[in-house]
Amino acid sequence: MCQGQTARHSFASRAQDFVSGETSPSVLLEQHLQSIADNERRVRAFVHLNVARAREEAARSTERWRRGGNLSPLDGMVVAAKDIIETADMPTGQGSPMWTDFHTRRDAASIQALREAGAIILGKTTTTEFATTELLASTTNPNDPARTPGGSSSGSAAAVGAGFAPIALGSQVVGSTIRPSSYCGCVGFKPTFGALNRSGTYDHLSHSCMGIIGTHLDDVWLTAKAIATRVGGDPGHPGLTGPDTLPGAVAPRRLVMLETDGWRKASPAARSALEGQAALLRRQGVEIVRRADDPAVEAFERLLAEDLLDLSWQIMAWEFRWPLGGYASSRASQLSRAMLQRLQQGAAMTQQDYAAALARRSALRSAFHELMASFDGAITLAATSAAPLGFANTGHAGFNVPASLLGAPALSLPVLRDEGLPLGLQVIGHAGGDARLFATAGGILAAH
Amino acid sequence: MCQGQTARHSFASRAQDFVSGETSPSVLLEQHLQSIADNERRVRAFVHLNVARAREEAARSTERWRRGGNLSPLDGMVVAAKDIIETADMPTGQGSPMWTDFHTRRDAASIQALREAGAIILGKTTTTEFATTELLASTTNPNDPARTPGGSSSGSAAAVGAGFAPIALGSQVVGSTIRPSSYCGCVGFKPTFGALNRSGTYDHLSHSCMGIIGTHLDDVWLTAKAIATRVGGDPGHPGLTGPDTLPGAVAPRRLVMLETDGWRKASPAARSALEGQAALLRRQGVEIVRRADDPAVEAFERLLAEDLLDLSWQIMAWEFRWPLGGYASSRASQLSRAMLQRLQQGAAMTQQDYAAALARRSALRSAFHELMASFDGAITLAATSAAPLGFANTGHAGFNVPASLLGAPALSLPVLRDEGLPLGLQVIGHAGGDARLFATAGGILAAH
Numbered sequence: 001m002c003q004g005q006t007a008r009h010s011f012a013s014r015a016q017d018f019v020s021g022e023t024s025p026s027v028l029l030e031q032h033l034q035s036i037a038d039n040e041r042r043v044r045a046f047v048h049l050n051v052a053r054a055r056e057e058a059a060r061s062t063e064r065w066r067r068g069g070n071l072s073p074l075d076g077m078v079v080a081a082k083d084i085i086e087t088a089d090m091p092t093g094q095g096s097p098m099w100t101d102f103h104t105r106r107d108a109a110s111i112q113a114l115r116e117a118g119a120i121i122l123g124k125t126t127t128t129e130f131a132t133t134e135l136l137a138s139t140t141n142p143n144d145p146a147r148t149p150g151g152s153s154s155g156s157a158a159a160v161g162a163g164f165a166p167i168a169l170g171s172q173v174v175g176s177t178i179r180p181s182s183y184c185g186c187v188g189f190k191p192t193f194g195a196l197n198r199s200g201t202y203d204h205l206s207h208s209c210m211g212i213i214g215t216h217l218d219d220v221w222l223t224a225k226a227i228a229t230r231v232g233g234d235p236g237h238p239g240l241t242g243p244d245t246l247p248g249a250v251a252p253r254r255l256v257m258l259e260t261d262g263w264r265k266a267s268p269a270a271r272s273a274l275e276g277q278a279a280l281l282r283r284q285g286v287e288i289v290r291r292a293d294d295p296a297v298e299a300f301e302r303l304l305a306e307d308l309l310d311l312s313w314q315i316m317a318w319e320f321r322w323p324l325g326g327y328a329s330s331r332a333s334q335l336s337r338a339m340l341q342r343l344q345q346g347a348a349m350t351q352q353d354y355a356a357a358l359a360r361r362s363a364l365r366s367a368f369h370e371l372m373a374s375f376d377g378a379i380t381l382a383a384t385s386a387a388p389l390g391f392a393n394t395g396h397a398g399f400n401v402p403a404s405l406l407g408a409p410a411l412s413l414p415v416l417r418d419e420g421l422p423l424g425l426q427v428i429g430h431a432g433g434d435a436r437l438f439a440t441a442g443g444i445l446a447a448h
Numbered sequence: 449m450c451q452g453q454t455a456r457h458s459f460a461s462r463a464q465d466f467v468s469g470e471t472s473p474s475v476l477l478e479q480h481l482q483s484i485a486d487n488e489r490r491v492r493a494f495v496h497l498n499v500a501r502a503r504e505e506a507a508r509s510t511e512r513w514r515r516g517g518n519l520s521p522l523d524g525m526v527v528a529a530k531d532i533i534e535t536a537d538m539p540t541g542q543g544s545p546m547w548t549d550f551h552t553r554r555d556a557a558s559i560q561a562l563r564e565a566g567a568i569i570l571g572k573t574t575t576t577e578f579a580t581t582e583l584l585a586s587t588t589n590p591n592d593p594a595r596t597p598g599g600s601s602s603g604s605a606a607a608v609g610a611g612f613a614p615i616a617l618g619s620q621v622v623g624s625t626i627r628p629s630s631y632c633g634c635v636g637f638k639p640t641f642g643a644l645n646r647s648g649t650y651d652h653l654s655h656s657c658m659g660i661i662g663t664h665l666d667d668v669w670l671t672a673k674a675i676a677t678r679v680g681g682d683p684g685h686p687g688l689t690g691p692d693t694l695p696g697a698v699a700p701r702r703l704v705m706l707e708t709d710g711w712r713k714a715s716p717a718a719r720s721a722l723e724g725q726a727a728l729l730r731r732q733g734v735e736i737v738r739r740a741d742d743p744a745v746e747a748f749e750r751l752l753a754e755d756l757l758d759l760s761w762q763i764m765a766w767e768f769r770w771p772l773g774g775y776a777s778s779r780a781s782q783l784s785r786a787m788l789q790r791l792q793q794g795a796a797m798t799q800q801d802y803a804a805a806l807a808r809r810s811a812l813r814s815a816f817h818e819l820m821a822s823f824d825g826a827i828t829l830a831a832t833s834a835a836p837l838g839f840a841n842t843g844h845a846g847f848n849v850p851a852s853l854l855g856a857p858a859l860s861l862p863v864l865r866d867e868g869l870p871l872g873l874q875v876i877g878h879a880g881g882d883a884r885l886f887a888t889a890g891g892i893l894a895a896h
Contacts, residue, residue, distance in 0.1 A: 088778070098553075105550060109770035116773065168748055199652050206684030229799065235656030238803035322557035322679045324645055325564065330536070351677065355686035428686045 004447040010216030013076040018065035018076065024150055025061040025076025029054055029120065032078050035163040035340050044139045045159040047083050048090045049123035054078070064118065073245075075118030080159045080168040083124040084131050084202040088109055093125040094106060094202050095136060095152075098327065098334040104367060108200030110169055110210055113230035114223070122165060125155025131203060132316075132334040135394055142184055143421055150180030151394030153211060157184040160213045167223050170211035170219050171203050172285045174312055175400025181289025181412040182424030183387035183395065186213045189220050192431050193407030194237030196227050196313055199342040207361070207407055217445065218246040221438050242435025249442030252376035254287045256297055258428075260304045260380055262398030270423055273416040275427055284447050289375070300371045308401045311360055318354040319345035336424055353427045361405055365431070368406045372430050377440045382412035382424025397427060409434045411441050450497055453511045458664030459525040459614045462636060466513035466524070473509040473524025477502055483611040493607040495531050496538045497571035505568045512566065517785065520755070521670055521693075523566030528607045528616040531572040532650040534577050535559055542650050543575040543584060544780040546775065556648030557660055558617055560672070561678035569728075570613060573603025579619055579651060580764075582784040583842055591631055595835040598628030599842030601659060605632040608661045613798030615671050617818070618659035619651050619879045621836050622760055623848025625659025630872030631835035631843065634661045638667050640879050641855030642685030645677050653767050657854055665893065666694040669886050690883025697890030700824035702852050704745055706876075707754045710846030715833040718871055721864040722829050725873055732895050736825070749818045753810060756849045759808055765794035766802040809853055813879070816854045820878050821845040825888045830860035847874060857882045859889045863896055
């Protein structure tokens with residue numbers, strides 16, 4: 001379902017081949033390295049690679065599989081990590097000139113967990129500055145170098161889309177995993193708030209999440225499980241739960257199709273793509289409920305149509321008083337104009353403003369919980385169009401902000417097209433219902 | 449109320465003297481530096497000092513006060529910071545040989561806020577290894593070098609107790625602020641969970657808090673306010689609120705006197721000290737309710753007497769899977785035996801065990817909320833005795849674990865004695881009621 005050379009099979013589906021020697025983690029690593037050699041000059045997804053260590057680890061993993069001692073189903077899988085995620089062997093630069101060549105001396109929780117599972121952390125991928133809006137790196141979309149890969153997990157989505165790795169770690173506080181996944185033709189997963197431990201990342205915002213981007217749904221699920229079982233969720237959260245293998249596909253019976261703020265920004269072809277998807281699902285007996293069909297949906301759409309992106313930015317502006325205040329006082333010249341504006345916005349707020357914003361977010365979560373009681377999931381687009389031309393920004397987040405604010409799990413599935421390029425179908429689940437979301441997504445994919 | 453040379457006046461009470469030139473931040477800094485010169489060889493509270501910068505900042509602050517342009521009531525106040533709190537100008541070592549000389553390139557949120565308020569970050573203070581149990585540094589109690597200063601905020605309490613600084617920042621997940629404050633004769637404040645932003649500290653545990661240790665209640669309050677108004681609470685929490693100056697003293701009408709698990713471990717003299725405090729308050733018309741007086745208190749005491757310290761360690765053991773798992777795989781020889789045991793405990797747990805522990809914590813919080821509805825606060829001892837002789841451990845946390853688990857604010861007030869040494873009275877408030885707790889504490893102090 002993705003563009004890369006290794007995309008035909010998921011990593012997890014090759015287990016028997018690893019045991020038999022039909023292929024091996026070393027062979028797959030070399031295929032990824034060849035993709036990188038062929039295309040990285042154009043895509044520019046990575047800020048750092050540790051090829052030597054990756055080869056050593058792949059050799060050890062290959063050996064483990066052959067003697068039947070693999071550490072997990074992901075033993076030997078190549079992983080790329082957004083450059084806000086700490087790695088003991090590679091610097092962590094946060095997409096900012098201020099943090100060039102900074103070594104944190106430790107692995108983030110997710111990296112620790114994946115290494116314990118035998119995965120190979122191949123490199124660090126570009127991110128917008130502090131995982132917000134400015135893409136200072138020159139990463140391009142693997143499907144068209146004249147287009148943005150999206151952001152903030154720019155390099156992670158580009159790397160997976162280009163076949164450089166079957167899995168990449170990102171993050172999302174607005175649309176930083178789901179939107180670039182849509183643009184680069186990948187599966188993107190933003191879990192329930194708190195469900196995957198993001199400790200050891202430069203990601204302190206109050207509804208931000210670790211994100212997982214992959215070529216295949218099963219690899220994405222197994223990656224999430226590998227993290228959750230080993231290091232749990234964010235501190236104070238029990239963490240994602242569910243079966244040890246991809247939850248079996250369950251055809252949804254009833255889905256709510258949400259417009260959100262994204263609909264009025266969406267391109268006609270993108271809208272048509274979603275309408276076509278809805279028609280397809282209806283033909284298979286799925287009830288699709290829209291705002292015109294149900295006053296409860298209409299009422300919720302009105303909440304979503306308000307100023308959710310503003311609300312999201314308000315919360316973030318307050319939460320960015322630190323560390324931006326400190327940076328601005330000592331190294332302002334190393335901050336983008338956008339970050340300085342964010343700081344000004346935060347500086348103009350009071351604790352009371354922030355408390356009011358949190359209360360609004362909390363009320364939205366309650367309303368969503370109530371609405372979703374009678375649905376198996378929600379569907380929307382994952383982005384307003386195919387990846388936009390140019391690099392002025394990383395695309396519009398209208399479809400993305402709701403799941404992020406709501407703390408609900410979301411998947412982008414690369415099943416739609418716009419301008420002949422990938423476009424994601426976003427499926428949003430119940431908060432805490434990550435496994436159920438994957439089952440529903442499986443049911444939707446089976447309809448294709 | 450404290451031992452140091454500068455303890456007679458709070459910093460905040462000197463504002464007029466700074467304006468008039470009667471004294472100045474530079475003069476006070478030199479007094480603190482003299483205390484350090486005289487006693488640091490014995491106390492060993494600091495792992496790092498930045499005297500040159502402190503002197504420059506004190507001179508600028510002195511100038512600001514004289515021309516009437518002070519940045520806040522705390523402009524020029526000397527602050528010491530526990531060595532898990534990031535400082536751009538000094539390394540952050542976490543009390544572990546693994547992290548010696550590590551520069552994090554940024555200030556923690558609390559440090560940024562206090563610098564914005566004009567405070568002078570003089571140095572970093574010793575902590576137990578990763579702010580847990582092993583004090584690898586050789587810090588001693590300022591009142592008796594043969595005794596522990598307590599922990600994990602060992603150097604912060606010792607520095608304040610010795611008069612090296614009027615305020616020091618610490619942290620508390622079990623008893624790491626309240627107990628050392630008791631042992632060193634300081635005011636110690638552990639806020640409501642989330643009420644003070646601890647971002648930028650090596651402190652990721654799910655009910656851990658920034659702690660403030662000081663010689664005077666008003667400085668402690670102003671420090672908390674300086675942090676909360678500038679960088680708020682932990683992300684997702686509105687942060688501590690209340691008046692801009694120390695809340696006016698309010699004599700409590702009704703206090704619950706809790707035994708907790710600490711009572712059976714407390715020394716006879718410590719028990720007598722608390723009984724004496726209760727008698728004093730009763731004579732002033734305060735109703736003191738104990739377990740024998742009220743079945744609701746008895747029921748709550750039974751909850752507290754169970755295995756709260758075990759519950760606390762369980763939660764921490766799971767949450768320490770990261771980063772200890774990563775450290776153990778690459779640098780196990782640099783971990784203490786206690787940390788390796790903690791890791792083993794965590795490794796034996798499942799997500800379900802952790803979820804069950806969180807559910808118990810949540811139930812305890814509800815029970816406390818219900819109990820406290822009819823009380824102005826709770827009183828207990830802040831420690832089971834005066835600072836114990838020797839350095840085998842940092843003292844018993846029986847009295848400290850409840851407020852930490854409950855997420856409730858707590859103060860240690862240096863008003864009791866045991867063995868001729870300081871012993872704290874602990875006052876516990878309502879979750880979110882930090883300002884009310886200070887008012888109640890003021891009322892209790894007024895009774896002395």
